[in-house]
Amino acid sequence: MFLGQGKVIKMRNGKKLGIIGSDKTFRTFRREKKHLFKLYNGWAFNVELLKELRDVGVEWIEVHCNDTKYIYRTNIQNFFNCGIYYKNPKGEKDYQLILPLDYWFKYPMLSKKEIKKIKKNLKKWLK
Secondary structure, three states: OOOOOOOEEEOOOOOEEEEEOOOOEEEEEEOHHHHOEOOOOEEEEEHHHHHHHHHOOOOEEEEEEOOOOEEEEEEOHHHHHHOEEEEOOOOOOOEEEEEEHHHOEEEEOOOHHHHHHHHHHHHHHHO
């Protein structure tokens, strides 16, 4: 349904949903202020997409939020074990699984400059 050729995942209408990395992580890029499911305080994904990602071996889901500069990360199995099923009342046919933020790790996003500085200091420390 969603998975196409390559590692970029798109909907039928061509909208990009995210990328599957070689580390078995599905990464999606969202604005927290717009896309966070406020009613349940969590991230929501289409149930069929989650099943397909799991079936192709994806183990981790990451949501990269450029507006708040945070990355949220969780094991995909958490959606199936702890997620809340939700059907959009506007008549859309897709079902969503919402995983509350309690089940996510939250990390600050680092710039390339910050990462380079950390690596440099780590090399000094390991000597």
